[in-house]
Amino acid sequence: MVERDTTGRAEPNPSTEADLSPVLADLFVARIPELIAQYRTRLTEISSPLVSDESVWRQCELQARRIFDDCARSLAAGSTVVTHITDVFDLGTERVRQGAHITHSVRAGSILSELTVTALSDCAERFGAPQAELFAAVRALQQGIGLRLESGSIGYDAFLLQRVREVHEQGQRRLAREIHDHIGNSVSLALRQIELYELKCERAEDDPASRHVRLAKDAILETIQHTRELVSELRQPGVTGSLETALRGFAASLGQSGAPLQMWVRGNDKWIPGAVAEELFIMVRECLRNTYTHAGAANVVVHIDIAPHEVHAEIIDNGKGFDAQALRAAGRGNGLLILQERSDLVGGTVNIDSAPGRGTRVTLWIPIAQERPTL
Structure with missing residues (x-):
């Protein structure tokens, strides 16, 4: 030619x-x-x-x-x-x-x-x-x-x-520890001293007299309650809606190469510990990446339900699907293996339902351990 x-x-x-x-x-x-x-x-x-x-x-x-x-x-x-x-x-x-x-x-x-x-x-x-x-x-x-x-x-x-979020959260946790270890302990010690004084007065059959003592005790109890609330607030994740924002940002980065994405995120991001939220984002993002890269789907749907005790997520596409077992047997299932490993790290489960010609549904479930603030 x-x-x-x-x-x-x-x-x-x-x-x-x-x-x-x-x-x-x-x-x-x-x-x-x-x-x-x-x-x-x-x-x-x-x-x-x-x-x-x-x-x-x-x-x-x-x-x-x-x-x-x-x-x-x-x-x-x-x-x-x-x-x-x-x-x-x-x-x-x-x-x-x-x-x-x-x-x-x-x-x-x-x-x-x-x-x-x-x-x-x-x-x-x-x-x-x-x-x-x-x-x-x-x-x-x-x-x-x-x-x-x-x-x-x-x-x-x-x-x-x-990185900024991590530094911010580390600063908040450090401040929470300082409040707990120094202010909280000092106030608790003051309360203990008043209680001992009241006990001594009772044993001596004296009037624990004092209205001033009762008022001081009430003030200290109120301070302890406010301190608990402040420590709990500082220990919570600092950004609401970050999971949905990050996922939509990733979808937007695909430009015209991605199929239309429908996404619903229900619940409060503050219920998810930071490390769990990061792993969940990475897992959902990898599912979306695989969908856009390999599935040839016309539609992609993401459902994420956040509850105080668990997170449930589904990533569904109507693409060409695949045989997961055959993929692993051929030594090309590293992405599936990594998805499973990340799920294991946060104590969750992952289920992949797919077959050639009928699309793919990935279901993720992650438990959320309840953190009980102490002082």
Whole structure:
């Protein structure tokens, strides 16, 4: 399909004008190794942390190759193709752990865009193809980079928000301990002294006299009650509705690649201990990720019921379904195994009901241990 001159440059073949799009795609695919090398060089020149470590670069290279592949597919098909967007939500979290600010990802996206557009234009120029032939590929490039940055930034922000929340909750728990250990114990000791004084007066058959003593005792009892309430409030999770907010944020990060999501979260988030809420979020998120990545569903439904003693969640899709037993037997059931392990960590249960051709229903149940505040 592609004729080349003595220098190896591709030349248009007038007899195959109908096959121009696939030819452009093939030529662009041949340029991908060169583009990857240029991409790494440009990142090195600006001292980007994305190339400071080999494992970090491998992640960056993988996303670049996926974007290039989408551009090639879009060239060949004449319509925009964007894939693998759901895989990058955790990438924002990884960037935080790696010490790479989100601005480094934005700069990398700009470099990748420049290199890709230049390569696409060069391919079209060699064939004398009109720029309109590149529209689908350029849209795939724009959406591929934009949606990845959007999804990654949500993961980045979610991680930072979680860290802030953890620090805030640690501060609250520390304050609760200080109130309990110092103020609470001191007030309790004062109350004990008054009770001993009252007992001494009773044994001596004296009038425990004193209206002032009774008033002091009442004041101390009231202080103890207020202190208990304050300690209990400080020990409760600090953000209401965070579970639903986080899950809707993840769903929103999927952009146009996800099926419509219907979600109901009933109950009070304050009933869920922080560690349990985090595990529940991760489990539901992984179910959604698997649905959007593999199921090809037209509809996805999430029900979460929170009660003071338990959490019940269902994630349902009408996708193609799968054979869980066969998946595990083939050594490809790591996601299911991790889901089970996370459920075990919080003393819960997980049930996966699925079969090829009839969708999937994942049911989660997690008990909530009642914390009894003491002083």
